[in-house]
Each structure stands twice: as structure tokens, then as C-alpha cells.
Amino acid sequence: MEGYPQLKGMLQKADWLSFIEKFNGYHKEITKSFARSFDGMDVEIADIKFAVTESFIAEETELPRLGERWFKNKEFHDETWKVILKNPCMDSSVFRKGIPISALKSKWGSMLIILQKFIACEGRFGSIYVYHIRLLMNFLEDGTLNLPFFLLNSLRRMATNVQKKIEAIETTLYHHGLVKILVECHLKSVGDTWEDILVRSFFQDAPELPKGSLVKISRRRKTNLTIQNTPETSARKNNEEDPISETLTEIRKQTKQRRKMK
Numbered sequence: 001m002e003g004y005p006q007l008k009g010m011l012q013k014a015d016w017l018s019f020i021e022k023f024n025g026y027h028k029e030i031t032k033s034f035a036r037s038f039d040g041m042d043v044e045i046a047d048i049k050f051a052v053t054e055s056f057i058a059e060e061t062e063l064p065r066l067g068e069r070w071f072k073n074k075e076f077h078d079e080t081w082k083v084i085l086k087n088p089c090m091d092s093s094v095f096r097k098g099i100p101i102s103a104l105k106s107k108w109g110s111m112l113i114i115l116q117k118f119i120a121c122e123g124r125f126g127s128i129y130v131y132h133i134r135l136l137m138n139f140l141e142d143g144t145l146n147l148p149f150f151l152l153n154s155l156r157r158m159a160t161n162v163q164k165k166i167e168a169i170e171t172t173l174y175h176h177g178l179v180k181i182l183v184e185c186h187l188k189s190v191g192d193t194w195e196d197i198l199v200r201s202f203f204q205d206a207p208e209l210p211k212g213s214l215v216k217i218s219r220r221r222k223t224n225l226t227i228q229n230t231p232e233t234s235a236r237k238n239n240e241e242d243p244i245s246e247t248l249t250e251i252r253k254q255t256k257q258r259r260k261m262k
Contacts, residue, residue, distance in 0.1 A: 004110050010139050011114075016147065019061045020118055026176035029203045032169060034179045038159035046201040050186045052155065058148040060185035061178075067144030071153040072131045080140060081133050084108040098127030108136060119147070121154075121174035151178060 001008045001020075011017040033045040042051050058065045070076070082088040085103055092099055101109050115135045116125055135150075137143035154175065161172045184194050198204035 001114070004107065006107055007111055007114065010111065014138055014144075015062075015064050016138075019063050019147075020114065022061065022181050023118060023177040024180070026180045027198060027203060028173070028176065029201070030183060030198075031173055031176045031179045032162075033201070034183070035159045035162040035169065035173060036166070038155065040156045040159070045183065046197055048183075048186065048190075048192070048197065052152065052182060054148045054152050057151055057182065060182060061148065061151075063147045063151075065146055065148055067138070067146045069146045069149045070134055071150055072157075076130075076134060078137070078143075080143070081137050083140070084136055095127075098124070098129050101126055101128055104128065111139065112136060118177065119151070121176075121178075151175075155179075 001011070008017065011020060030045060034043055037044040038052065041053070042049060054065065057063070082090075082092070084105055085092075085099075086105055087103070090103070101112060104112065112128060112132060113125065115132065116122070119135060120132065134145065138145040138147075155178070158172065158175060162169050165172065180194070183197070187193060187197060195204070
């Protein structure tokens with residue numbers, strides 16, 4: 001977008017720019033947990049549970065709920081989209097496996113890459129398909145698309161495919177960045193953080209403790225108790241009697257006495 005300011009202006013006009021700017025990494029294990037548990041309404045990851053709805057997506061992504069409620073299972077026969085082609089009169093029906101991206105005008109090819117990476121999230125960067133065309137039409141007159149509705153149904157489809165064929169989860173996962181945005185928004189609303197849920201879920205190691213601290217690990221609970229190593233605690237520890245040490249001393253004394261008697 002920095003190289004093509006015109007694209008930034010198009011996204012800003014469509015009220016999609018703030019959504020694109022929210023993307024900030026992801027964690028694959030969190031996406032897996034999301035996909036395994038999402039039933040189309042509720043999702044459960046580690047010890048948190050929340051609802052994912054069209055209104056929730058719209059609120060947290062700052063996307064408008066305006067335009068056509070369209071998803072991939074719905075056809076359209078509008079020919080106005082052909083203005084994005086270098087040759088609008090070309091017969092696109094001859095392309096059975098998608099229209100080559102080289103057939104698009106320069107700015108539309110660049111916009112397509114943004115949509116493929118952040119919204120469709122399914123790769124296939126060399127070709128343009130029907131759902132790509134519908135996404136691009138959002139930037140044409142009278143082509144507004146309800147993106148929260150589209151994203152919700154895309155998350156539902158991903159979860160359904162994962163749950164049907166869990167052994168192929170690595171190849172059916174996408175929307176990593178969107179999942180992080182939604183999870184972080186819920187965590188913020190309950191006073192939790194992304195880093196804390198990664199640690200609690202054992203997806204990430206706990207941060208290192210400062211020097212001078214001793215860690216006592218409880219066997220009953222998988223929690224760490226930090227004991228500050230102060231002069232008082234050190235003196236108290238040195239003055240405490242060690243029962244094992246006393247037993248060893250007593251045994252040595254008895255052994256010496258037996259040797260003297262012999």
C-alpha cells in the first residue's frame with residue numbers, strides 16, 4: 001500500500017483500511033483451537049469462551065455492515081466487473097481454472113494481492129476466481145459488500161472443513177490474523193492478555209523471572225510460586241535444622257564408637 005497510495009485511498013473510501021491495519025501476527029495453535037471448537041456461534045480456546053457473530057466482527061474490526069450479504073455459494077451475473085480487465089471485451093469464459101492475474105489492470109492486480117492475503121486468505125495468487133471478483137467489485141459503484149457477513153461465513157466454512165477432516169488441519173487452516181484480532185478483542189474486554197493465554201495454554205513458555213528469585217514448583221498445581229531471596233529469608237534458612245543431616249551425623253558417631261570398641 002505504501003508503494004501504491006491509490007490503493008490506500010480506495011480502502012479508506014470503502015472503510016476497510018482500519019481493518020487491514022489491525023493485522024499484527026498470529027499463533028497457529030490458537031487458530032487450531034479456534035477451528036476445532038467453533039460451532040458457527042461460540043468458540044472455546046483454553047479457559048475462555050465467547051460468541052463470534054456478524055455484529056461482533058463488525059464492532060471489533062471497525063467494518064461497516066453495509067452492502068450485499070454475499071458469500072461464495074451465491075452466484076452473480078453482473079458484467080460490470082470487467083472494467084478491471086485490461087481488455088474489458090475479452091471472453092473470460094475460456095478460462096476454466098481462473099483468470100490469470102496478468103489480465104487485470106495494474107492497480108486491480110495490486111488490490112487483489114491485498115485481498116488474497118488479508119481477506120480471502122486462501123493463496124492462489126496467480127489467478128482470479130469468482131469470489132475474488134466479488135471482493136474487487138466492492139470498490140466499484142453499486143458493488144458494496146457486507147464484509148463482516150462474508151468473514152463470518154468464511155470462518156464457519158474453515159471450522160467445518162477442519163472438523164470434518166481433522167487429520168488435514170494443517171492444510172485447511174487460514175484466517176490466522178483475523179482469529180488473533182477477534183481473540184485479542186475478547187481478552188481485552190475481560191481484562192486478559194494475548195501473552196497470558198499463550199502461557200496458560202502451554203503454547204508459550206512463561207517469561208523468565210528476575211535474578212535473585214527462587215522458584216518453587218508445586219506438584220499439585222502447575223503454577224510457579226516466587227520466593228524473594230532476602231537476607232532475612234537466607235538467615236532463617238541457615239538456622240533451620242535439617243533432619244536428614246542430623247541422621248547422617250548420628251550414624252557417623254555410632255560407627256566411630258563401634259570401631260573404638262573393636
